[in-house]
Amino acid sequence: MNAALALLARDVKLAWREGGAVGVALGFYLVVIVITPLGLGPDLNLLGRIAPGILWVGLLLAGLLSAGRIFDNDYEDGTLDVLAAGPLPLSVVAGVKCLAHWLATGIPLVLIAPLLALLLNLPMGSVPSLMLAMLAGTPAVSFLAGIGASLTLGLRRSGLLLALLVVPLYVPVLIFGVSAVTPYVTGPNSLWPPFLILCALSLASMVLAPLASAAAIRNALR
């Protein structure tokens, strides 16, 4: 337990102190949100209607972009070998590192989402449900990205490949994430069913994804 907590603290610290790990993800999110109205035109009504979708897509892309760092640095400098030989089971190591990615990158992305929602004219009333849905869904984003990151360890062009592998797995998160917010935009409906499904997706991926990641890391270290 102590070892897992130490690893978690180390990873979160590294993500914040190592130049630009979190900042780049936030900047990327901002850029995606800024170029979308430029492509669609400045019609505020249209933007307000599609804002939940754009905010979610931007979040997924920013999460993906930063996911390569979950294991890559530790793989290159040999830390991952040490961790694999250490007392913690490798699946716990993988899970803790994905959790650190969620804490260090996922939560800041969720926190700036309301600011970006302002740019897209999302109705103020739906901001709480947007944040709630994103908080519930982002663990799945981090843990699924961890599978892609561990499968592409040490490969050339791993960033692009990671996106190709993981984006199909994001389909459910995106659909339920957007539908948790859309009722407030298009009409009265309930937030809870999609919200609870998002929680289920996150919990299931927190349990299952580390197993797959651990198998992939062991395969890469062999």
Place this chain on the structure above:
Amino acid sequence: MISLANPTRFLGLVDKVLPWLSALVVILLGTGLYLSFFVAPPDYQQGETVRIMFIHVPAAWLAMFGYTVIAIAALGTLIWRHPLADVAAKTAAPIGATFTFVALVTGSLWGKPMWGTYWVWDARLTSMLVLFLLYLGLIALWQSIDELGRAGRAAAILALVGAINIPIIKFSVDWWNTLHQPASVFRTGGPTIDPALLTPLFVMAAGFTALFVLLHLMAMRAEILRRRVRALQQTQVERAALAEA
């Protein structure tokens, strides 16, 4: 299965089976195509376009069959370390992807006269498209890792992750939007398709399945031989290096 772990024995079996299987494919597809295009009556609503279904539906079934083959082979790679499981999974991916593509293309050709557009973001179409993306991801992963063993195991892990995810994706996309024809062959209460259309459909499905198996066996044979050539080339290079040293 265990006796087939010897690639040479497997190749011998393939050589024996292939002529018979090819004949079966020709007969089934020949009969099926004849029935589909000349015997089956046009549908009272869909008219002649119903004939697209005889290609579309078997292709869609085999798209899912292909992923099932890959997922089972992935278990074979990870659990039993069967030497041919990796070959089977790797060669099934492009074939399955092709059938998925055929299903998508024939579906959109059917959609143009029926729905008035080549593509709609309907649940089934979308989940087939996501399945196609999963196939592409698997193929890309195999091609990005040079070492065969690592590539095989990584792809097996990804295939199993995908297999767990497919039902969830299907469910979420269904929630999202549904316009496609509801399932009309395998459903409780019997099929809703007229027997005159059902017979050619089943013959075509059997023919497509036999075609899949035929293509898969041929691709596996080619992959095994390709690996042998690669191994031979490597030993040759090593010998040359030793002779120089």
